[in-house]
Every structure is written in C-alpha cells, then in structure tokens.
Amino acid sequence: MTAQTHSLTEAATSRLVRIREADLDLQLHYNDMGEGPETIVMLHGSGPGASGWANFNRNLEPLVNAGYRVILMDCPGWSKSDPIVCSGSRSDLNANALKGLLNALNLEQVHLIGNSMGAHSAVAFALANPQRIGKLVLMGGGTGGPSQFVPMPTEGIKLLQGLYRDPTINNLKQMMKVFVFDSSSLTEELFQTRLDNMLSQQKHLDNFVKSLAANPKQFTDYGPRLGEIAAPALIIWGRDDRFVPMDVGLRLLWGMQNAELHIFNRCGHWAQWEHADKFNRMVLDFFQH
Numbered sequence: 633m634t635a636q637t638h639s640l641t642e643a644a645t646s647r648l649v650r651i652r653e654a655d656l657d658l659q660l661h662y663n664d665m666g667e668g669p670e671t672i673v674m675l676h677g678s679g680p681g682a683s684g685w686a687n688f689n690r691n692l693e694p695l696v697n698a699g700y701r702v703i704l705m706d707c708p709g710w711s712k713s714d715p716i717v718c719s720g721s722r723s724d725l726n727a728n729a730l731k732g733l734l735n736a737l738n739l740e741q742v743h744l745i746g747n748s749m750g751a752h753s754a755v756a757f758a759l760a761n762p763q764r765i766g767k768l769v770l771m772g773g774g775t776g777g778p779s780q781f782v783p784m785p786t787e788g789i790k791l792l793q794g795l796y797r798d799p800t801i802n803n804l805k806q807m808m809k810v811f812v813f814d815s816s817s818l819t820e821e822l823f824q825t826r827l828d829n830m831l832s833q834q835k836h837l838d839n840f841v842k843s844l845a846a847n848p849k850q851f852t853d854y855g856p857r858l859g860e861i862a863a864p865a866l867i868i869w870g871r872d873d874r875f876v877p878m879d880v881g882l883r884l885l886w887g888m889q890n891a892e893l894h895i896f897n898r899c900g901h902w903a904q905w906e907h908a909d910k911f912n913r914m915v916l917d918f919f920q921h
C-alpha cells in the first residue's frame with residue numbers, strides 16, 4: 633500500500649454535491665481519490681444496491697497509484713444520490729448527471745469507465761459531449777437494443793427486475809449467482825453488504841419499478857449513432873455474460889470508429905471484479921499508451 637492509497641476507504645473518499653443540469657436539480661454522491669493531471673470517472677451498473685464503490689473496489693488502487701484522479705459517480709436513484717423516477721432514457725439522464733458533476737468539479741475532459749448501465753451512460757455522454765471525452769472503457773454494455781442471438785430481456789435482467797420487486801436475500805443470491813461465471817467466489821459477506829445497501833434505500837427500489845412501468849426500455853439503442861464516436865474505446869466483455877450478451881460488444885466494435893474488444897473466457901457480467909488483476913493491467917496500458 634502506498635501513501636496515495638492508505639486512505640482509500642469508502643468513508644474517507646465520500647462526497648456530496650448539488651448539481652443543476654438540463655431538467656435535473658439534485659444531490660449526487662461520489663467518491664473522489666488520487667491526484668494527477670488526468671481524471672477517470674467510473675459509472676456503475678443498474679442492479680439493486682449497486683454503487684461505484686460496490687462495482688469498482690477492486691480497480692481503484694492501481695489507477696490511483698499510477699497517478700490518476702479517480703471519481704466514482706453514484707447515479708441518481710442509486711446509493712447515497714437522490715432518488716428519481718426515470719420515464720425517459722436512463723442513459724441520457726445519467727449522462728446529464730455526469731455533465732452536472734463535471735461542471736461542479738471544474739473538470740473539462742475525463743476518461744470514462746462504465747459497467748453495464750454505466751457503459752450505456754458513458755456512450756450517451758460521449759455522443760452528447762464529444763469534446764469532453766478522453767478515452768472510454770466499456771464493460772457489459774454501451775447501448776441498449778437487441779441481441780442477434782439471445783432473447784431479451786435476458787435471464788439476468790429478469791432476475792434483476794424481480795429482485796427490485798421482491799428484494800429478499802434469496803432473490804439477491806439467485807441474481808448474483810447468474811452475475812458471475814464462478815459463483816463460489818461470492819461470499820456471505822458480499823451478499824450481506826449488497827443486501828444492506830439495497831434495503832437502506834427502499835425509495836430507490838420503488839422508483840426503479842415505477843420507472844420500468846413508465847418506460848420498459850430504459851436504455852436507448854444508440855446503434856445507429858455509434859459511428860459518431862471517435863474517442864479510443866476499449867470494450868471488455870465476459871464470454872459467459874447472462875445479463876448483456878457478448879454480441880452487443882460486437883455491435884459496439886463494428887459501430888465505433890476507434891474501438892477494440894477483449895473477451896474474457898470463464899467470465900460473467902462483472903469482468904472488472906471477476907478478472908480484476910488482468911482487467912486493471914489492460915486498462916492501465918490502454919490509458920497510458
């Protein structure tokens with residue numbers, strides 16, 4: 633552990649900020665750590681109880697040690713950010729929240745790492761604000777829309793939606809076992825932390841269900857616009873992803889101007905957690921060259 637990372641705890645890096653952007657006027661929670669000329673913002677997925685810290689805690693230290701400022705944004709409707717009902721595009725809503733956060737922190741340009749919903753939101757942000765993007769890392773997401781091979785919603789997304797409606801420990805375990813390739817890596821402590829996160833914000837759970845009822849397709853299909861994105865992009869997928877299938881990654885690869893794709897074998901929807909060491913090395917190499 634270096635001097636930079638000895639204080640890398642959720643509590644020590646936790647911050648709140650008020651943002652006003654487009655039709656949003658709300659309080660956002662984020663974690664802020666490290667120092668350096670370049671900033672990486674990480675955007676989490678849409679599962680119940682998700683947060684920047686829950687999704688990316690295995691990926692922070694190498695980036696901070698390499699001299700990056702790292703920010704985890706908790707999207708509106710998750711963790712300690714304000715609740716919201718989303719009846720339009722969740723990808724665009726999160727992109728607006730990110731713009732508000734960057735403006736509040738005086739950050740003109742950043743790199744983005746997005747997981748699942750976070751990847752959908754990163755692409756929405758890149759389309760709306762091309763000049764504010766350095767590089768993009770997208771895992772298990774990047775655009776809504778169909779898979780060529782797998783019926784949608786996938787089994788994972790059905791379990792996720794069921795968990796929002798009925799947030800029990802058994803439903804949580806069922807969902808998380810489909811999340812990852814090797815479910816023996818999931819500990820009771822991890823389940824309990826996730827359950828506590830979920831149940832501490834009942835309003836977020838209720839609002840997600842209301843949002844789905846108002847608009848079942850929360851994530852815009854940006855397929856036709858992917859060619860507008862010129863930023864270098866590293867797409868990372870799990871071969872065994874049962875939430876957002878791997879061919880969505882191929883759509884991104886074909887669509888974006890400057891993208892490359894890495895597919896992990898024996899990997900589900902959480903590449904940054906399931907293959908953290910290799911993921912961290914690949915991401916650092918991508919940012920540094």
Ligand SMILES: O=C(O)CCC(=O)/C=C/C=C(\O)C(=O)O
Nearest residue numbers: 677678679680682748749851876
């Ligand atoms: O519905 C989609 O396309 C996105 C699903 C999604 O974001 C799931 C993410 C789940 C997590 O990463 C999580 O809960 O930690």
